[in-house]
Amino acid sequence: MSEAPREIEELISLMAKLPGLGPRSARRAVLHLVKKRALLLTPLSGAMQKVAETARECVSCGNIGTTERCDICTSEKRAIGEICVVEDVADLWAMERARVFRGRYHVLGGTLSALDAIGPEDLGIPKLVNRLKDESVTEVILALNATIDGQTTAHYIADELEGRGIKVTSLAQGVPVGGELDYLDDGTISAALRARKSL
Amino acid sequence: MSEAPREIEELISLMAKLPGLGPRSARRAVLHLVKKRALLLTPLSGAMQKVAETARECVSCGNIGTTERCDICTSEKRAIGEICVVEDVADLWAMERARVFRGRYHVLGGTLSALDAIGPEDLGIPKLVNRLKDESVTEVILALNATIDGQTTAHYIADELEGRGIKVTSLAQGVPVGGELDYLDDGTISAALRARKSL
CATH class of the missing domain: 3.40.1360.10 (Dna Topoisomerase Vi A Subunit; Chain: A, domain 2)
Structure with missing residues (x-):
């Protein structure tokens, strides 16, 4: 499909690799980006570059942060x-x-x-x-x-x-908050029953 | 929600503005990007910048291209x-x-x-x-x-x-190719009937 210029087709094919976006929605997203060039496309490109440069794995826990050890690992609280x-x-x-x-x-x-x-x-x-x-x-x-x-x-x-x-x-297994029994699977109901608590 | 570093939160909030992505899927997409930094994040940032710099509306038809008049308008074919x-x-x-x-x-x-x-x-x-x-x-x-x-x-x-x-x-209105009558709305069926053709 070569109906769009090469630069745009390249962007579409990269966007289509994101989880949750297929070729069709990537195309729609890119058209939206081209229309909102100053508001969205340029800032998004910049934000991606910044993340590409700064993001790194915390050496002790594996969380994503911008420092050698992440904020959680270094927090005194x-x-x-x-x-x-x-x-x-x-x-x-x-x-x-x-x-x-x-x-x-x-x-x-x-x-x-x-x-x-x-x-x-x-x-x-x-x-x-x-x-x-x-x-x-x-x-x-x-x-x-x-x-x-x-x-x-x-x-x-x-x-x-x-x-x-x-x-x-x-973590405990059981009925999720707001969950309706009628919509829960058998496994969850039996786990919740086995782990029942006295009121 | 400030569980991720500021740079990543900024990228998530920009990604969430794309059609087809909400806050949750934007978060998932950004995590995927961070994991595939060399393969996807850096090329995507570059492709966006290139499109931001080159994409423009064709002055005669409004199509998106990279030149003053788009490839279709200038094509001799x-x-x-x-x-x-x-x-x-x-x-x-x-x-x-x-x-x-x-x-x-x-x-x-x-x-x-x-x-x-x-x-x-x-x-x-x-x-x-x-x-x-x-x-x-x-x-x-x-x-x-x-x-x-x-x-x-x-x-x-x-x-x-x-x-x-x-x-x-x-454009003609009628039954789409491969369409099953049972799944078509009344409007389409009556349009197709009114525009019926002799075989």
Whole structure:
């Protein structure tokens, strides 16, 4: 399809690689950008360049920041006794939005997978174990996704941490806030029933 | 939400202004970009800057190109007797993808709207009338969307062109190729029936 100039076709094909955008919506987005050149296209190009230059992984937790160690790792307000293990930076951000966890994080960057040949080293699990030795950690909270891969990884980490005198916990499973039983899957309902609490 | 560094939050808020992306999918797209910095983020920033610098509206038809007059307007292979009037550059691209029209275009950039105070001048309709005088045009094809606004605009243009000895046509309405009657709206079916053809 060569109906647009080469420069624009190139931009469309790059935009189409973004998650959530296909060829058609990338085309629409690029037309919108060309129309809003001063308001959106130029600032967006600049913002991308700035992120490309400054963004980096935190050496201790794997969060994305602009410094060697991220704001959370260096914050004095954060409890150093608790480490929350998440699969991805997006999950770390989701936890932060909830504004309830005040410790620090460890980002795995994925889950264990025999099929994709992703082992404990690829996820920085030995690095996590080292952190526990060096830092005075008392609790590791496994906040992995409630998927089979996530739970397999959680069990592997729990096994690795056994016998080190560290409390290993995981997020509770149950009915989401605002959730209607009628729309929940069987697995969630049975998990919620098994974990029932006395009022 | 300030869980990410300022530079990244800025990029997310700009990305969220693209059509088809909301705050959540913009966040996901930006995380993807940060992970694929060399492969995607840097090239995308560069491609945007290049488009910001080079893209411009064709002075005669309103198409987006990189030169004063676009490739279609300057092409010698294009019939100069036919002008296809479209609402938007996206519609021009859609027509070009069909590879059946070999004339030139006129992009209105919208439709007439009393509510939004968009009059004939805003759509370059006088400019279109002038083009017809200067260029030896024999047919104007109105390829406007089959919406109320599109059809109102089509009728206005048809009225303007009356008595100038120019043939004014519009795209046929009917059953789309591959369309199943059961899934078509009543309007399309009655339009197709009224425009029925003998085999």
